[in-house]
Amino acid sequence: MSRWMMLLCLFLVISGCAAYATQQLDFTYGKTSPENRVVAVSEKDAAFYNDKVRPILDTRCVSCHACYDAPCQLKLTSSAGIERGASASLVYDGTRLLSASPTRLYLDAKTTEAWREKGFHPVLNERGQSPAANLNGSLLYRSIALRQAQGAFTQPILSDDYDFSLAREQQCVSIEEIESFEEKYPNAGMPYGLPALSKDEYSVLTRWLAKGAKIPSEKSIPDALQQKVALWESRLNQDTLKGQLVSRYIYEHLYLYSLYLDDEEINDSESTSASDYRFKLVRSATPPGEPIDIIATRRPYDPPGVDTVYYRLWLDPEVKVQKNHIPMSLNEARFARWQAYFYTDDYEVTQAPGYAPEIATNPFKAFRDIPIHGRYRFLLDHSQNTIMAFIKGPVCRGQVAVNVINEQFWVYFVDPDVAYSQGSANYLEGTVQNLDLPAVTDSTLPLASWIMLSDQQKSYLSKKAQVIENLEKQNVALDLGLIWDGDGTNDNAALTIFRHFDNASVVKGMVGQAPKTAWVIDYPLLERIHYLLVAGFDVYGNVGHQLATRLYMDFLRMEGEMNFLLLLPNEDRESIRQFWYRDASQTIKDYIFSDYIRVNKQTDVVYSSQDTQAELYEKLRNKLAQVLNQEHDLASSKLSTSHIKALQELQSVRGGGLRHFPNVATVLITQQGTPLEVMSVIHNKAHANISSLLDEEAARLPEEDSLTLVKGVLGDYPNVLMRVEEKALMEWAEQVSTLNTAEDYAALLSRFGIRRTHPDFWFVSDSIANLNALDRPRESGILDYNRLENR
Known part of the structure; x- marks a missing residue:
């Protein structure tokens, strides 16, 4: 029998078994339908879920079932994720030739029925509601029961039957396939490859599931907090073109953040603090005062499909997961700073930039009317979050973005008040207007994109080098005065980035030993990092898009390193860079050491030792001593x-x-x-x-x-x-x-x-x-x- 004939026979056997199992379940418990789960939830049921069930899900299940890398896309971070269920489709697939359809919770489908049409199968019973049906027809119950049946581990290291690799083949079975799955994979119960739930935890989940897995409605916003929501939404939805452009800029940079409105305690009947509520800034088709209708697009700058976009604060119902949590407080002090950054300068916006790809993918074109100084100040104000977004954002699995950075390095920023002078900043921005990002190109041709983008980057760096070499004419020294000191109060002035193979961490301060490399980031570089790895990155994109993104990030890393090297003696720069790129390919070396990114101007920093890089680190530590964060010390x-x-x-x-x-x-x-x-x-x-x-x-x-x-x-x-x-x-x-x-x-x-x-x-x-x-x-x-x- 040929291999294909054997596979066909196997497929027919499996599908036949699944069809038989479906008939048996339908005969015993009724046909499946999401409507079967529409049941009333009493106050007692709600309290049981919130006080007993939810803590177990959070502490025993969410650690593996959150974000895009949740096995089988089963997100247990909220009731909507539980009701949505699971899917065999992969979000992370570095080999797909065509982009996949997004399946983002809360965005790409808004009802359980719609998720079923997208191929998600239930993990709760959606047949007739009875204790027996609710247990036998629930994947959640069958999964924890399978783990209980396995018992305690008898050896410290698990056998090869367990596969914990991120690229493992996922077994995303439906309830109709669960019996054969249990026989074939008796060790696949949940929590997978971890100690079983305690007797009390198992009892609580069993009782909850047997009674229909009743999930209460999401909590409502207290009146006092709702007033703050209304205030911020009014600020973000001004009628003027200037106000609309500024709000679009804010949205495209903060849409991933967890926003807190917590100036003071909210005094309601339950004495609930505003810090218990997190919001997401979203684009809505409906204005403030009406229910939010989220506009779902692949990227935050894609055409919204409506005449008027409203920026709304949507209450985030998901439990807080550290790997994708980017917190920011929206308070009056921050708004005052935003006012200074965006509204104080006397500038006029006469035309909205629109959403054409050649404009929207390039922030220097889309937001050219907003003064550079204000945009840069806005990003510096929360620079840890700005950098952290490319790690905790759409690439929460990370390696596409982070295998292009070193294991540990320090990051500093160019001072917005002295760097290049305003005239030079305008000149550089005018140059970078033509510096497109990979999202504007055809992602099916990554090599052609790379060549085009490489030529643009070389042209930009060549002109930037000319500006730096002419600093003396502008009475600007190439010394530590170029480095932002956090204005003496902001501890975002120095950051440490740690890479952990396929993920990374960003913390404030100069943490750890002196690193091999460091970056100095200016406004054009900081903006491009965000639009390359956050706003412009599509986790559902094809291999060409992901490859082009990875290759372009090489340019940005080298630029940040080059900025740092400019503070070192001219005669030391090449040898240090050679050390950083030992054994690199000749193509990479030809780029790194080309005249395009060579600056011949001597540093104005005075050195007294042979190890100038180590001395520079100490000089920077002393300069920033007042604002260096020590929380990890x-x-x-x-x-x-x-x-x-x-x-x-x-x-x-x-x-x-x-x-x-x-x-x-x-x-x-x-x-x-x-x-x-x-x-x-x-x-x-x-x-x-x-x-x-x-x-x-x-x-x-x-x-x-x-x-x-x-x-x-x-x-x-x-x-x-x-x-x-x-x-x-x-x-x-x-x-x-x-x-x-x-x-x-x-x-x-x-x-x-x-x-x-x-x-x-x-x-x-x-x-x-x-x-x-x-x-x-x-x-x-x-x-x-x-x-x-x-x-």
Whole structure:
């Protein structure tokens, strides 16, 4: 029998079994329909869900089922996600030749019936409502029951039957296929590859599901808070062309943010704080005062399809997940700054830019009427969020964006008040008007796009070099006066970016050891980063779009590095850049060392040592000392001085067995068994260069690896959890510092690790979550466990 004939027979058998199972379920419980789930929810049912059920879903399920990378697209972050169900279609697919249809929760379908038409199948019973039907017909119940039947783990490392790779083949079965699935995959119950729910947790979910999985309506907004919503919506929907253009600019930069209206406590009957409510800025077809009708487009600058766009504050019903949470407070102080940035200058807007791709994809064209100084000030005001959006935004799985950056580097910004002078800034902006981004091109031809964009970037950098070389004529020195100091109060002036292979973290301050590279970002660069990796990136796009985005980000990284090198002596720049790009391809070197991006002007910074890069870092640290954020400094932890010293010394270790350490380890430190502190250990993986698109491993230099240890949770995707009693910290540090082999790392885990199989896994997980929330109440959220290792 031919291979194709065998596959056909197998397909007929499987489809026949599914059809038979459907007939049996229909005969026993009735035909499936979303309407069967329309049931009344009493106050008692609502309280049971909110007080008992929702906390279990949040702490045991959401860690794997959130954002675009949720297995089978099953998002358990809200009632709408639960009702939508699951789908076998992949969001992340780096090989697809054609763009996929978006399936964004709340945007691309607005009813359960519409999601069924898009191929999503239910995970709750949608047949006749009875306790038996609600359990037997529920994928959620069958999944947790399968895990309960499996029992406790009997070995520390799970067998190869478990597949935890991100690229694993997903088993997105419907309720009609569940029996054969249970027989074939008896270890696939939920939580997958983690300790089972406790008896009480299992009982609560079983009771809830048996009674029909009743989910109450989303909470309403208190009257006092609604007044603030109305105030902000009136500010964002002015009738003038200037007001409309400014609001469009604000929206295209903040649409991913979690916005809080929390100047003071909201005094309603339940004494609810405004900080309990998060909003998203959305485009709506309806004006303030009417129900929001969200305009769903692939990108925030795509044509809205309506004559008038209204910018509305939509209450976010999803639970807070740290990997995609970008918080911002909308308060009167911020609005006053926005007024200064956007409305104080006397400028006129005579025509709306429209939404034609050649305009909308290029912010320098679309928003040319808004003064550069105001736009740049707006982005600098919250620069951590501006940078963080490309990591926590549509690429929440990350590698398309982050495999183009180093493992750890510092970021500084050009001062908007002195850089280039206003005339030079206008000149550069006029040049960058013609610097298009990949979203404007045909994504089916990435190589042709890259050549066109490369030529444009070279032309821009060549003209930028001319401007820099003529700074003296404008009485501007090429020294630290060019670096923004946060105006003496804003701790967004210096940032640290850590890469964790396919995801990354952005934190304030100069965290960790002196990095190999650093960036200095000016306005044109900051704007292009946002429109390349956030506003212009389509997670449902084809391989050409993703490839063009990745290649273009190379240009932006090199530009940021070049800006930093300009502060170093002219004679040192090439040798340092050569070190950064050891073993890079000749094509990359030809670009990096070409005359297009060569600036011959000597720095005005005075140096007294041979290691000018290290000296520059210290000069920048001193300049920014007043605003450097220290929240991740181990010295601010509850640990003793001797323990802190031992941990800090661990950061001097290089190479050796560090290659076996995971990307991110989240460590719970206890005091006589009581949770005391959380520490994160970041593995900085060294590379000869990071210009390789396909073979990153070939550029690895494990002998140069290092660790960064910080207070608190740093990294949204821990690879391993550890627990260390405070009095054993010295021994833990010694064991880490002397790692040599994979067996050494296994021994470390055997003593301190909380593997997937550990009976205390959920206790440690909950303790870390509680300390994280206490440490960072606004920024913290549920961590993602999809990258937990099994070794």
